[in-house]
Amino acid sequence: MILFTISIVVLAVILIGVAVYAVMQKDLLFAVIATGVMSLILSVLFFLMQAPDVALTEAAIGIALTTIIFVITIRNTSRREDEVPILKESDASEMDDKQKAKI
């Protein structure tokens, strides 16, 4: 029982650490992988806390699908957080014109 409590506390501490790393990291690819690791630990925690249904969902959705969707997004935009967003001025002005035309 005491071992169970210790393992849950240790996993929770690692979980928070990985989550903070994912928020602080400027390289978005590293942040996305950290989110995947977080989902893995969360899935183990769900399993330990007797919720195997939720653990299965978290394992499939959190680790595999969400991570790959974020990786695809990063590949199509930019990898660093501090880079200028991809929307150029010309695109913005075109969009404005179209929106004005609609109005």
Added chain:
Amino acid sequence: MRKLLVLFLLAVIAFSLYKPLSTIEFGADRMGSIENPTTVGAYYLSKTPSELSVANVITAIVVNYRGFDTLGEVSVLFLAATGLGSILYRRRKEGEHSISISKPSSQLLQAGSKLIYPAILVLGAYVFIHGHLTPGGGFQGGAIIATGILLMMMSYKDFHLNHTVLTWIESLAGITFATIGIAGLIVGKTFLENFMPIGTLNDLFSGGIIPIIYIAVGFKVAAELAGVLDTLLSIKEK
């Protein structure tokens, strides 16, 4: 000013969380005994084996007692997948339809995924067919199948899904769910009422309409998630 506002909002949230929870003693057992249920959770635990003969109580709650909510969730997922497809369709038409992984994947990944792929499909099917007996269900099984398809998409560049087939699977599964609900309305009194024999506890063919609905949900979720991934991977790289 903005930070003050944030602090104020956090205080409001903390207060509204603290107020209802402060009346409950920490670690108190609020479920009541199974013989004499006082809360709805204990009621489900005590009545599910005799009323529905379903071993997995969570499935009984999700599909039978609250089946209408599940129908809503399934339609939310359907709307999300459809919306994503309609947004990305314009971009996909500009280039030719090709998955834009620039480098071919290594032989190790290709051989490994070819070995694992059928096993993942069988595991997903097992999870949603046995949804009323073991942990898991339609959503989990569908997601597992989608991860298997994702593995194949990453290993083989020319692994394509036929979107017409996916749409048909989605629609048929959704129609099955709604039809079973309306059949319950016709045969019994309420929408999604159980009208089939419930069988004996722990049998594969037990639980009335629950296995049928979960198989439909499994196919629907797998088709939708695979369709989303295929749409996303088909975006042509600039």
